[in-house]
Amino acid sequence: MAQEILILGLNPAWQRLFFLDKFTPGEVHRISKVEEYASGKGINCSRVLQNLGGTPLLMHFLGGDHGSRIFDEISACGIQQAPIWIKEPTRVCTTIACGGESTELIEPSPELSDFENQDFTQTLAEHWNSAQSVALCGSFPEHFDVNCISNLDFAGKRVYVDAITDIDSWLEKGVELLKINMPEYSQLLDRLGIPQVKSSPQFWKMTATAVLERLPIKNLVVTDEDSPVRAFRFVEKKFQSITVLPPTVEVQNNVGAGDSFFAAWLYADSMGLDFEECLVKATAVAVARCEVEKPWMLSLDRVAELEEIIRPELEKQE
Incomplete structure (x- = not known):
């Protein structure tokens, strides 16, 4: 049986997905699906x-009718949950999918009370010591007490991060993976005071080297929509970069592609796959996700096909 991974997905949403043949702001639209x-x-x-x-094992804040719907749906698919119930309702995310492109309308996050933060701290303590692998996904609700997680002991844990805000304390302790997109990478470089001369052919090597020298990150991955996926690490104190351009496919819905990439890396790493194979698996899953309406509808057979396409396209640089 695969090792349990504690997923801290603290800012969930109830998703409304509208499919349109054509989307023009300012016009009336009849939704086809x-x-x-x-x-x-x-x-x-x-x-x-x-x-x-x-x-x-999914830990998240849930509130109101949408929070109850989320709990019931996740329970029905057999995923173990550790919910923290809150007074304010879970936000709604509305996505307009049209012609392979997606427009997202995201409601403000719920605001947490002191009591709800305390409830989170107690619930996390019940699971933290037994968790060997922990993944932090996305943003925090409003008024989340970051100290709840800043002072956690990482000893004996493999920690993975797909987030950018208020996670400096985690990065300074050392993580297995930091997976962020290009805008988030720019934010990280700004916080570290690393110059961003994007016109330089050495931009990626200079900036990624600086990040890995300043922070104990084992693997750094930057995704950028249709641009190449870039993965960086140090091997015996030598900088290594691997780049791969995802294959072009017919996109049904690309929302959550980054989440799918992150999940696949978690799985591949838990199965003992090496750096390159984690990158291949994660890229293949992200691409396969874009071909279907919902992230979990992806075909494992299709993932295997994409892996065979992607593997020869890896470009390694040192």
Whole structure:
């Protein structure tokens, strides 16, 4: 049985997905199809991880009718949850999918009370010591007490991060993986005071080297929509970079592609795959996710096909 992974997906959403043949702001649209389901980075990650064969334990804040719907849906698919029930309702995320592109409308996050933060701290303590692998996914709700997680003991744990805000304390302790997108990478470089001369052919090597020298990150991955996926690490104190351009496919819905990438890396790493194979698996799963309406609907056979396409395309630089 796959090792359980504690997923901290603290800012979930109830997803409303509208499919349109044409979307023009300012006009009246008749929606051809509507889907509603539990969503958010932690939920997407957990469901894809489960689909791949992993065993997630999902911890999240839930409130109101949408929070109850999320709990029921995730329970029905067999994922273990550790919910923290809150007074304010879980936010709604509305996505307009049209012509392979997605427009997202995201409601403000719920605001947490002191009591709800205390409840979170107590619930996390019940699971933290037994967790060997922990994944932090996405943003925090408003008024989340970051000290709840800043002072956690990482000893004996493999920690993975798909987030950018208020996670410096985690990065300084050392993580197995930091997976962020290009805008988030720019934010990280700004925080570290690393110059961003994007016109330089040495931009990636200079900036990634600086990040890895300043922070104890084992693997750094930067995704950028249709651009190449870039993965960086040090091997015996030598900088190594691997780049791969995802194959072009017919996109149904690309929301959650990054979450699917993260989930696949978690699974591949838990199965003992090496750095390159983790990158291949994660890229293949992210691409396969874009071909279907919902993240967890991806075909494992299709993932295997994409892996065979992607593997020869890896470009390694040192």
